[in-house]
Amino acid sequence: MSAKHRKGNMPVALLAGLGLPALGLFSVFSLVSYDQMTARWPLGITGEEVHAYQRWFDQRPDTMPAMEVDRLELMADGPCDDARNFTLEGTTGHVALTMAGADRILSFAEAALWNGQHTVRLVPADRTSVSRLYAAEVARGLGVACGKAALVRLSLCGSDQGLFLALEETDQPFVDVHGADGEVALGGGAHVDTLVLREAELAMKALTASGDISRIDARSAAVIGAVMAATGEGGVPGTASFEPRSGLYRPLLGGHAKDTVNDPGAHALAWYLGTADAHQRMRALADSLRIDSAALERRLAELDARNASAFTSEMRIGYVRATLGHGRMEFLRRLFHPEHGEAASRLASDGVQARAPVQELDPLLRRYLVGDTVRLPRDKHLIDHVITVPAGYGLVLEKGARLNMAPGSGIVVHGALHARGTKLNPVFIRPVDENAPWAGIHVTGTGATRCVMAGLRMSGGGAPLGADGAPGAMLVFQGCDVTVTGGAISGSNVGAAIAVRHGKLALHETYLAGGRSAQLDITFGDLDATACSFVGDGARGALVAHGALITLTDVSFSRYGGAAVELALRSQAKAQRVSFSGDASDKNVDATSRWEEVGVAVGGR
Amino acid sequence: MGERIGQLWSSISSDLKELVLHFTLLLFATALLSWLANRRLKPKERGPLVSVPLFLSSFAMLMLARHFGHDRWGAVIIAAGLAIAGFITVKSGTRLPVLVALMLALLLGFGLNLSALVLFAAAFITLFISRPAAK
Numbered sequence: 001m002s003a004k005h006r007k008g009n010m011p012v013a014l015l016a017g018l019g020l021p022a023l024g025l026f027s028v029f030s031l032v033s034y035d036q037m038t039a040r041w042p043l044g045i046t047g048e049e050v051h052a053y054q055r056w057f058d059q060r061p062d063t064m065p066a067m068e069v070d071r072l073e074l075m076a077d078g079p080c081d082d083a084r085n086f087t088l089e090g091t092t093g094h095v096a097l098t099m100a101g102a103d104r105i106l107s108f109a110e111a112a113l114w115n116g117q118h119t120v121r122l123v124p125a126d127r128t129s130v131s132r133l134y135a136a137e138v139a140r141g142l143g144v145a146c147g148k149a150a151l152v153r154l155s156l157c158g159s160d161q162g163l164f165l166a167l168e169e170t171d172q173p174f175v176d177v178h179g180a181d182g183e184v185a186l187g188g189g190a191h192v193d194t195l196v197l198r199e200a201e202l203a204m205k206a207l208t209a210s211g212d213i214s215r216i217d218a219r220s221a222a223v224i225g226a227v228m229a230a231t232g233e234g235g236v237p238g239t240a241s242f243e244p245r246s247g248l249y250r251p252l253l254g255g256h257a258k259d260t261v262n263d264p265g266a267h268a269l270a271w272y273l274g275t276a277d278a279h280q281r282m283r284a285l286a287d288s289l290r291i292d293s294a295a296l297e298r299r300l301a302e303l304d305a306r307n308a309s310a311f312t313s314e315m316r317i318g319y320v321r322a323t324l325g326h327g328r329m330e331f332l333r334r335l336f337h338p339e340h341g342e343a344a345s346r347l348a349s350d351g352v353q354a355r356a357p358v359q360e361l362d363p364l365l366r367r368y369l370v371g372d373t374v375r376l377p378r379d380k381h382l383i384d385h386v387i388t389v390p391a392g393y394g395l396v397l398e399k400g401a402r403l404n405m406a407p408g409s410g411i412v413v414h415g416a417l418h419a420r421g422t423k424l425n426p427v428f429i430r431p432v433d434e435n436a437p438w439a440g441i442h443v444t445g446t447g448a449t450r451c452v453m454a455g456l457r458m459s460g461g462g463a464p465l466g467a468d469g470a471p472g473a474m475l476v477f478q479g480c481d482v483t484v485t486g487g488a489i490s491g492s493n494v495g496a497a498i499a500v501r502h503g504k505l506a507l508h509e510t511y512l513a514g515g516r517s518a519q520l521d522i523t524f525g526d527l528d529a530t531a532c533s534f535v536g537d538g539a540r541g542a543l544v545a546h547g548a549l550i551t552l553t554d555v556s557f558s559r560y561g562g563a564a565v566e567l568a569l570r571s572q573a574k575a576q577r578v579s580f581s582g583d584a585s586d587k588n589v590d591a592t593s594r595w596e597e598v599g600v601a602v603g604g605r
Numbered sequence: 606m607g608e609r610i611g612q613l614w615s616s617i618s619s620d621l622k623e624l625v626l627h628f629t630l631l632l633f634a635t636a637l638l639s640w641l642a643n644r645r646l647k648p649k650e651r652g653p654l655v656s657v658p659l660f661l662s663s664f665a666m667l668m669l670a671r672h673f674g675h676d677r678w679g680a681v682i683i684a685a686g687l688a689i690a691g692f693i694t695v696k697s698g699t700r701l702p703v704l705v706a707l708m709l710a711l712l713l714g715f716g717l718n719l720s721a722l723v724l725f726a727a728a729f730i731t732l733f734i735s736r737p738a739a740k
Contacts (some may be wrong), residue, residue, distance in 0.1 A: 010735050017731030021723050045719045053719060 022057075029057035034322035047323075054319055069151045069310040072106075072114070072122075072166070073158075080157035088112060100257065104154070105169070117148055119169035121255030125151055127311050128232075129165045130324055131331050134300050135227035138289075138335065139253045141299070144223045145170075145178045145241075147254025151310050163310055167255030175241045179250065182524075182547050182570045183243045187256060187263030193569055195546055196244045199524060200264050203247040208271050214447070216240065216249040216272050222281035224251050225273040229282075230335035237273060240265030244547050244569075245524040246447075247479075247502050282338045290336050300328050362387045369393075376401045378425070382432070386439065386465065389413040399425040399455065406432050410439030410465050417443045421455025423486065431460030437494050439465040440473055445480035445503065453484045462492030462515075473499035473521060484510050491515015491539050500525040507532050518544040518566070529555050536560035536583065545571040545593075552578050558603075563588035567595060575600050627667055627713050634709055634725055635660050638702040641732035659703055663710040670714020684711045701732065 029037070041050060074086035074095055086095045093112020098105045104122040108114050123129070129151070136149035147168030154161040168174060175185045184196055192200075207215040221240075228237035239256040240249040242265060249268040260267040272278050289296060304324040311320045364387060365374045372393055378400030385406075389395045391414040397403070399420050421427035431438050438461045443451055453475075461474035472495030480503045487510040491497045497512055498505065499521040506528045512519045513535040520527065520534075524547040534542035536559040543550070544566045550573035557564035558581045565587040567573055572594045580586035581603030589595045636655050643651040666684055684707050705728040712721035 013731045013733075013735035016734050017727045017729075020730050021726045024726070025723065041719075043718050043722065044716070045722075046716060049717055049719045 025053060025057040026059065029054055030060045034316075034318045035325070037319065038322040038326050051315075051323075055315060058316055058319065060316065069153055069163070069307060070166075071153045071155060072164075073155045074106075076157050080159070083157075086156070088114060104164070105255075115148060115150075117168045118173035119171055119255075121167045121169050122152070122154060122164035123167065123255075125163045125165040125310075127320070127323060127327065130304065130307060131231040131327060132165055132167070132233070133303055133307065134328065134331050135231050136253060137299060137303060138227045138230075138296065139223055141296075142223045142285075144220045145250065145252045147174060147252070149254070151307050153310070170239055170241070170252040170254040170256050174252070174254065178252075179241050180243055182245055183241045183250065185239075185241050185252075186265045187239050187259065195523065195569065196242070199244040199247060200242045203242065203249065204264050204268055206247075207249070207268055211275075213272065213275065213277055215247060216268055217251060218272065218277065218281060221251040221269055221272045222278055222285055224253050224269065225278055226282045226285050226335060226338060227253070229338060230331050232330070232334065236260055236266050236270055238266065238269055239263055240269045245502065247524070279338070286336050286338050293332065293336065297328070297332060300332070301325070304328060361390065361393070365389060365393075365395075376403070380404060382406065383409045383411065383438075386410045386412060389415060391415055394418070396420060397427045399427065402428040402430070404430060404432050405438030405461060407436035408439055408463060410461070411441045412465070413441065413443045415443075415445070416449050417441065417451045417453070419453040419456045421457070421486075423455060426455040426457045426488075429456070429458040429461070434460060437461055437463040437492065439463045440476055440495070442476040442478070443480055443482075444478045447479045447502070449480045451477060451480045451482045453482065454486055456484065456487040456489065458487070458497075459490035460492070462494035462496070464495075473497065475499070477501070477503055477505065479503050482506065484508070486510065489513075489519075491519045492517070496521040496544075499523070500527070504528070506530075511535070512542070513537055513539075515539045518542065520544070522546070522548040522550065524548065527551065529553070531555070534558070534560075534564065536564070541566055544568075545573070547571060550574070552576065554578075556581070557586070558582050560584060565595075567593035569593070572596075574598075579603065624668070628664060631664055631667060631706070631710055631713065632660065635663065635702065635706045638705055638728055638732060641729065642702050644732075659706060663706045666707055667710040667714040670711050671716075673714075681711065684708070701728070 037050065037054065038047070041047075073089035074097070075089055076083035076086050084097050086097060087093070088095050088108070091112040093109035095109070095112075096107040098107075100121070102124055106114070106120045106122065108118060108120070110118075114120060133149050133151070136146050139146045147170055148166075149168070150166050152164055152166045154164050170185060172185045175183050184192055186192060186197075186200055203215045206212040224238045236256075236258045238251055238253045240251040242249055249265060251269045252265070256266065257263065258266075260270055304321060308317055308321045308324055361369065361374075364381070364383075368374050368376055373396055374389060374393060375396045375398055377398045380402045382404050383406060386409060389411065394416040395411070395413050395418070397419040399422050419427040429441070440461045440463070442465055443449070445451070458474060462472055464472045474489070474492050474495070475498045477499070478501045480500075482500065482504065483506045484498070485508045489497045489510070489512050491512060491514040493516050496517055497515060497519045501523045502525055504526040505522065507530070509531045511533045514537045516539060518541040519539055520543045522543070522545045526549045527543070527545070528551045531554045534555065534557045536542070536557075539560060540562040541560055542557050542564045546569040548567075548571045550567070550571065552573065552575045554577050555575075556579045560583040563585045564580055564583045565573070567587070567589045569590070570592045573596065575595070575597040577599045578597065579601040586602050587595060632655065639652065639654050639656070643654070669683060705724065708724055709721050712718075712724060
């Protein structure tokens with residue numbers, strides 16, 4: 001045996017054993033196209049592993065242009081550690097920084113907004129965060145209220161904090177700019193008027209308990225649901241603002257706390273997205289988006305081209321763009337082909353498609369039932385309990401009908417109510433005992449339910465009816481389009497004479513007098529009063545409005561113990577030829593409300 | 606303790622197909638590397654084609670590594686202990702396959718399949734080219 005064969009060759013073998021695989025890796029990672037490299041690998045090789053090898057073994061030159069993402073440079077006045085107030089470089093305004101878990105929330109001063117944004121939530125970003133930018137782009141293109149979204153590099157006192165996804169917060173300043181007048185953001189710990197909160201609760205109840213999906217802007221919700229599902233992110237998809245006048249939740253996409261318990265808007269949106277209606281809308285949306293898929297893909301590719309540089313750190317930009325391209329295709333695949341879970345159908349069967357149980361008609365009403373209308377004819381009718389007219393039936397009080405109301409009695413109407421009185425033959429609704437008030441007539445409509453009350457003579461009611469959240473008043477209309485003509489209504493000693501919540505009241509040639517509290521209570525509704533007289537005679541006020549639109553023409557107010565007209569919560573009133581006489585004060589308008597007058601006369605006090 | 610055993614069992618049973626595939630791959634790799642290591646030895650010096658204790662230890666290591674998905678250092682420490690024990694106790698053949706089999710099991714357990722492939726290629730080439738010193 002030669003000397004050469006007697007000696008071991010382990011060093012050479014080790015060198016070859018390490019060198020040849022390394023050479024193979026260099027060849028594969030430097031020569032294979034990025035599209036192939038970022039596609040699915042065989043043998044269960046994961047993207048993360050490929051990504052790690054690419055950093056080491058990809059040695060090809062970079063040929064694509066790099067574009068820098070925005071930088072947020074914040075400087076502290078004093079020591080930077082634990083500082084919470086900063087200044088944005090290049091501006092004089094202050095920026096408040098608060099932490100929310102891993103997120104940072106920046107609040108900019110009014111004088112130094114950042115890209116027109118009041119509050120920005122910074123979420124630590126990686127390559128998967130780009131899908132959130134796609135979602136915002138698609139939602140904005142479909143006309144949904146959507147906060148700005150961008151990638152930024154944050155720097156505190158010159159120290160780089162890394163890459164963040166900057167999402168404009170969907171808070172009250174955002175809603176003020178992008179929402180309707182009077183719309184409120186409920187989440188985020190902001191102070192919200194208790195009246196608005198109560199309305200929001202009632203709307204939520206109608207939405208989730210009764211399945212009344214008209215309480216939410218379903219199209220916006222479906223768009224947000226579709227785009228957020230396409231991102232592949234779990235959890236709360238967004239939030240919703242609330243419009244108290246219409247009782248409508250309007251979904252918003254942007255930065256928000258992922259908290260459905262303290263944010264009814266987020267809860268409403270999440271609930272709706274579990275319904276069959278939402279899934280149907282999302283499918284329809286996907287169908288419509290597929291028609292112009294090429295244009296959508298081009299828009300998202302442009303976004304990628306702008307943002308790819310943010311992720312290059314030690315990688316080739318081509319590799320990053322190819323990776324983003326795969327993410328983009330995945331986003332579009334999910335957007336164009338939404339999946340439908342069984343939970344949705346279950347929720348739908350429990351909620352949206354649920355129908356109210358069939359209610360028996362009261363024996364008194366059954367006697368006068370004609371088709372689907374109960375007609376109380378010209379006669380005396382003793383009402384000694386609370387009568388309910390179920391949905392699907394209307395109630396008509398014919399001319400000359402006299403309703404004698406026992407203490408605590410009332411009528412609840414889930415449909416249209418009409419009074420067909422005339423000057424000669426009015427409709428009377430009077431208490432049996434002048435000293436014991438009856439409850440009231442409460443009408444609940446769908447928003448467009450028409451109620452015409454002509455020739456009505458009414459007094460002595462207003463005791464609570466016991467319904468949840470229902471205001472104590474003689475006549476309560478919720479979600480109705482009401483016209484009262486030629487009425488004479490004596491104010492209640494307990495609640496208001498007429499209360500309107502979400503709806504319209506047209507008051508013509510009507511006389512309201514007496515009572516203790518305000519005679520008209522308009523909450524998140526419209527009032528158009530023409531040729532009417534309001535007389536106090538001990539009443540505190542004539543009209544109280546919360547979030548209402550009021551038009552007064554040829555109206556007189558006299559002898560009130562307090563302010564005849566009280567406007568609050570962004571109410572707006574236009575008064576033409578209105579006179580005040582003998583009132584303690586003519587009107588009380590809060591800072592959020594507006595009073596416009598033409599030809600108003602104020603008499604002696 | 607019972608909870609951890611339950612977790613381990615659920616991680617084993619949830620992906621039985623993948624586990625069978627890993628078992629086969631590890632068996633094949635161990636056999637091939639042992640054959641390569643035994644190739645140039647005299648028949649008396651050769652070890653078994655597949656050392657059952659070594660293979661079972663490697664496979665146990667693989668299953669542990671799958672379970673230690675978020676605590677990789679724990680799995681690495683156990684693997685190092687096993688490798689040292691194997692190094693000391695192995696009397697026949699060469700010790701290189703012991704180390705490689707354990708590292709392969711660890712990488713496969715972690716789901717680092719490309720790294721396992723590269724390691725296998727490196728070990729294969731090294732053992733294929735190398736020859737023992739003449740006695």
